[in-house]
Amino acid sequence: MSIEIFLAKSEGEWRSMRSGHSLAFQQFEEVLSEIKITIIDLNDPAVNKLLQKLASCDGIPSTPFKMEWHAESDWEPDDPTQVSAGECILIPIKQSDSHGQLIRSVGYAEAEEAISTYQLLSDNTFVLETKYGQSIAEERIWFVSDNIRCRSSVLKTASGAGVLQTSFSSEVRRINIHE
């Protein structure tokens, strides 16, 4: 599978169940959220803006996309401040059919721009590694069927020695019958 096909399969609206595991304290977190993935044009102004920030770009920009999410945590369900929402723009920079970089406007674990490396494994699992200031996140995304994706993540300390937390999401495609 190429990154283009992976993203074409990912485009759409998803309902996500996410479980977080804090390993040191054996604490669980549960989050329900909605995720929307939209492929955008390479000539989109937001894409150009992000590409211009990169001094050098070792590869070919391909298939930028926008992710929007709206999460509802299990902490304080009646507290509207606990509902987190956001969006980011992501641009794959292809270095070969199976690997490259992924630039995103907002990081996942820390609030900063981030450059990740990605690879597509032989079984079509998409693996993403992101170095932040204090931590390294490894995410894996794979399709169980056309309408179900799984996503796991592991957050390590920047030295790579300690694992801080893991998470797992089950994402089910939202099919709007009335459209």
Add this chain to the structure above:
Amino acid sequence: MSIEIFLAKSEGEWRSMRSGHSLAFQQFEEVLSEIKITIIDLNDPAVNKLLQKLASCDGIPSTPFKMEWHAESDWEPDDPTQVSAGECILIPIKQSDSHGQLIRSVGYAEAEEAISTYQLLSDNTFVLETKYGQSIAEERIWFVSDNIRCRSSVLKTASGAGVLQTSFSSEVRRINIHE
């Protein structure tokens, strides 16, 4: 990685945090458990008994092991009947360095003997597929570090069309300082 190395790395005692996702009802389940993995001898009577039940065995039996577990569900924490425990014996039947069958004395999703097929992916992820009467389970196990394993599972209907539930476990090696 070979199955022998994978199992040598897996031997020991693990504390597991497991999250289950029921997709149709968007329900979460949380389970804390202890898992013990012990490699046993190919000449062990229990191994012979299990091998004799197989009419034909397409491969070479290698590195049998015992799994014991003791789980505590989030349902009715004060009800001792909710604590489930068990053990099973598993025998890999190697067909190549990277794939083969796995025989186990008790199945995972249904209470019956089961034969699974396994493969080791290029990134050392161990993938296990088991067909039961009513369902198919796909499990993936991978090491994040020497002392942390992740395990995901997807339970599909026997036809493969519907996904019933998913789960994810974070397993941290238990290190007994006083031994």
